Amino acid sequence: MKKEHRLGHFHMFWYTVLRYIVIGLYHLYFNITFEGTENIxxxxxxxxxxxxxxxxxPVFIALPTRVPLSYMxxxxxxxxxxxxxxxxxxxxxxxxxxGKGDTQVIDTSIEKLEKGRNLVIFPEGTRSKDGKVGKGKTGVALVAAVAQVPVVPVGINFEGKLKFRKRVVVRFGKPIVPCEIGVTATDPHSLRTIKNEIMKNITELVH
Structure with a gap:
């Protein structure tokens, strides 16, 4: 996939305005900090x-991100x-x-990326109640391998349940580029390789 598409100036202007409003509201409600933003x-x-x-x-990830997100x-x-x-x-x-092989999701994901949006994927597929990182599924690896775009690992950290003034730390790791770790195809071995690398990096950011 070639990064030839960019979102229009009008779209970006209103997204930026809305993002700064939401940033202010979230900083009032949560005690939130962002680490590794230089990796975005x-x-x-x-x-x-x-x-x-x-x-x-999705909002926690979007706040320090300049380009609009799409997410599954x-x-x-x-x-x-x-x-x-x-x-x-x-x-x-x-x-x-x-739990189903939804090929349309892969096509939609590629379409969002081609339009110049960023894509958020939660490889675990469901929320963690105890904060521990699960094994993850290969969906994110498949999209990354097909599109050959960087994958930025993110670790969202807080204890207990979210509530007023809860301390939240969102950490962004260094982008993982599929071809740089030897993944240029979508065979099972390649998908396991990139999935394991992504989950390892996410786990390191959750502490």
Missing amino acids: PKDGGNIFASNHRSYQD AKEELFHQNVFFTLLIKAFGAFPVTR
């Missing part, structure tokens, strides 16, 4: 692979009510059916 690419067309702690995770969300979230469905779609969410 300034352009779009990148994957952010993170552990999954709460429904706030479980299909059930799109059947709750019309307003909520329109809201999460407006913020870049698209449905994925868990």
